[in-house]
Amino acid sequence: MAGASEVAHPKLILRIFKELGDNSYPMSVLLLAGSWTGARALRRHGRDGTLRFLLLWATASIVPLLAVEIWSGYFFAIRQILFTTPALVLLAGYGLSHVGERLTILDLLPHRTSAPAIAYAGLTVIVSVAIAVRHWRSEPVDWRGTAQQLEDTLRQGDVVAMPQINALLEYYAPRLENFRADDLSAGPGFLGREGVQRRFVVCLDSLRPDPCAAFRRAVERDPAWRRQQLRGFTQWQREKQLP
Known part of the structure; x- marks a missing residue:
């Protein structure tokens, strides 16, 4: 991934x-x-x-x-x-x-x-x-805290997209590389794959141009996505819907 x-x-x-x-x-x-x-x-x-x-x-x-x-x-x-x-x-x-x-x-x-x-x-x-x-x-950006929070949250069956910021987050939490997936789709995306239970998307709020701009607009009113504000970052989470 x-x-x-x-x-x-x-x-x-x-x-x-x-x-x-x-x-x-x-x-x-x-x-x-x-x-x-x-x-x-x-x-x-x-x-x-x-x-x-x-x-x-x-x-x-x-x-x-x-x-x-x-x-x-x-x-x-x-x-x-x-x-x-x-x-x-x-x-x-x-x-x-x-x-x-x-x-x-x-x-x-x-x-x-x-x-x-x-x-x-x-x-x-x-x-x-x-x-x-x-x-x-400028808003303070907590790279270390965000990386460690992600590392503590992710478990087997999770994937995370970190557009253009993965190198720095993985520096503070190398284990994140095992969960990385380049999936910025607003729909289920990787959740349609076998074994994937949860999707996370983490975006740096101050990054310009914003690689998450289209994703932010698409999921703004989508109840399937749960949003969490971190210091300088926004994190979204979506879980696989049971049949």
Whole structure:
């Protein structure tokens, strides 16, 4: 019943890029633009050893991480690349310090006030505040608790669909892989198979685009499905009807 985990795919590069900035494209752009400026400044100053060290620091973790993920089917998370960020921040700081001494936004103001580094810092603060507000407003997602609750609930004769979130739930509860079934039909589906007594569908509420959108609409008023709200997830359960 269990299919292969979809982890390695073309969107992985975009995920890495976005997660460099705490799941924010603007922050990632600011961070990489500053790092590029710092790398150019270090080369101009002849500090190639420092540049190699910082680039090695920033990249040495990514290649082994991707290799292990593709090999094992593991999920990719922001915490796995956190120690890449300090090297990029150091590069950005060096580059903007160099640029700030050479360029000004307004010639009449002192360079310490009008340097592009100040504008960069201001943009970084604004984006950081926006990210913090987004995190504060977002509903907490209890991956571990949901996985363990499923593991405690499922028994022989059960199947569960976990569209696009199976890799992470199975990380916290590996036994879930034995029950996985790619069945998002609103009807009986796998319940028509011999030996299957109960169907479960678990969907992440914050996932966009929502792979469960059609299923949610179809079962909204269907009494055959019992709904349970978890922290960040919605779970549906349907049992086989006795003849």
